[in-house]
Amino acid sequence: MGTRDTQCPQVGVGGMPSEPCLSPALQLLLWHSALWPVQEASPLDPASSLPQSFLLKCLEQVRKIQSDGAALQEKLCATYKLCHPEELVLLGHSLGIPRTPLSGCPSQALQLTACLSQLHSGLFLYQGLLQALAGVSPELAPTVDMLQLDVANFATTVWQQMEDLGVAPALQPTQGTMPTFTSAFQRRAGGVLVTSHLQSFLKLAYRVLRYLAQP
Numbered sequence: 001m002g003t004r005d006t007q008c009p010q011v012g013v014g015g016m017p018s019e020p021c022l023s024p025a026l027q028l029l030l031w032h033s034a035l036w037p038v039q040e041a042s043p044l045d046p047a048s049s050l051p052q053s054f055l056l057k058c059l060e061q062v063r064k065i066q067s068d069g070a071a072l073q074e075k076l077c078a079t080y081k082l083c084h085p086e087e088l089v090l091l092g093h094s095l096g097i098p099r100t101p102l103s104g105c106p107s108q109a110l111q112l113t114a115c116l117s118q119l120h121s122g123l124f125l126y127q128g129l130l131q132a133l134a135g136v137s138p139e140l141a142p143t144v145d146m147l148q149l150d151v152a153n154f155a156t157t158v159w160q161q162m163e164d165l166g167v168a169p170a171l172q173p174t175q176g177t178m179p180t181f182t183s184a185f186q187r188r189a190g191g192v193l194v195t196s197h198l199q200s201f202l203k204l205a206y207r208v209l210r211y212l213a214q215p
Helices: 024-040 052-080 085-095 112-132 141-165 184-213
Strands: none
Touching: 052 141, 052 184, 085 184, 112 141, 112 184, 141 184
């Protein structure tokens, strides 16, 4: 005769066990099964929602804009000795040159819809800021125009992807108030600051896009 399990719950009202008597193995199985719904409810990898072709195109466009921006910075430094954006921060505040965040894009807390929206909004803002630099100087005008065109093309790429995902707003955003430059120096200093802010913005955008493009 085998020994009976002495670990079963006590008998409750009416002679029925107050709780089911489960073997340790069955208890472990039920404990694991209770975790499965939590695992299935975890968010999908954001990269699965974005085509690889879109991500690679974005990375290419970022590199092109970074190259154009670096060329503009070099010309402003060589021609006008405006080489250090940190020396112009106070002027930037007085001129009202804004910056734009990418707070929805860090890989550890990525919110895909918010990230795409902030990326497009930032590009749209810098497009307007570059337009405000029109007339900076005849020598720099072609570089500024090319930079503005590349930023506009990148913004269009992001907007089209938002439309494909069904997360684009009903209406395209409208440009807010841009800084007013009242002198040639302010416009050139604005060029240094706008380009520096744009490069910082693109550095983070590139890091996020490269993360998403990983296989």
